[in-house]
Amino acid sequence: MLQHGIFHTNTGKSALYYKRYLWTKAIITLIASLLLVSTCTAIGSQPTTDVQLKAAFVYNFIKFVEWPADTFPNTNSPITIGVLGDDSFANTLSATVKDKTVGGRKIAIKQSMKARDIEGCQLVYIGSNNESHLSKTIEDIGNHHTLTVSDIEGFARRGGIIGFTDENDKLAIEINLRKAKESDLKISSKLLKLAHIID
Secondary structure (H helix, E strand, C coil), X not given: CCCCCCCCCCCCHHHHHHHHHHHHHHHHHHHHHHHCCCCCCCCCCCCCCXXXXXXXXXXXXXXXXXXXXXXXXXXXCCEEEEEECCHHHHHHHHHHHCCCEECCEEEEEEEECCHHHHCCCCEEEECHHHHHHHHHHHHHHCCCCCEEEECCCCHHXXXXXXXXXXXXXXXXXXXXXXXXXXXXXXECHHHHCCCEEEC
16 A cells, blocks of 8 residues: 655654655655656655645556546547646646656646536546535536546545545545446556555
8 A cells, every 4th residue: 555654753853854755755666666657756855745745646547547538539639637626736736747648648737616617627636625515516527537536535435536545644545446437437457456445
């Protein structure tokens, strides 16, 4: 399981940051190894944030999901990721996928506060500000070959497809396989092996 650990120490803030830096570097190396991709987020002198790590996950998700052929208007159409209501995540994700391609397709980011504005996106990340009306949001997005992702608690159990969860202060993912099949999405076994499956 991919995990993002939180260390507790009494030796000072610098030691805390250094341990988190080493742990985060190991985790992103593990992502690259298991998903066969290069590191998506550069690790500098400061620890990588949770938002950057989740953005790297989202970028990797699209490499291991197969959409129906008629999802894209033509062979030059980009893979469009919609971000619903989370400006910070949209900005981080834009930086993560900048100048990258998947399957020969460029990646476009579309951000909005309204579900109807991101119609036609292949992946939609639903920000936590939609939690109070999550069912309506998922209904508005529909099953139009759209991979839904969120860090809202219990997301995959509430009708979403991929949800970020915490396990003892560590990052994990849940996948609702039934919902993925309803949206005609094929998720690679390589990704499924890293997740808790909900079916």
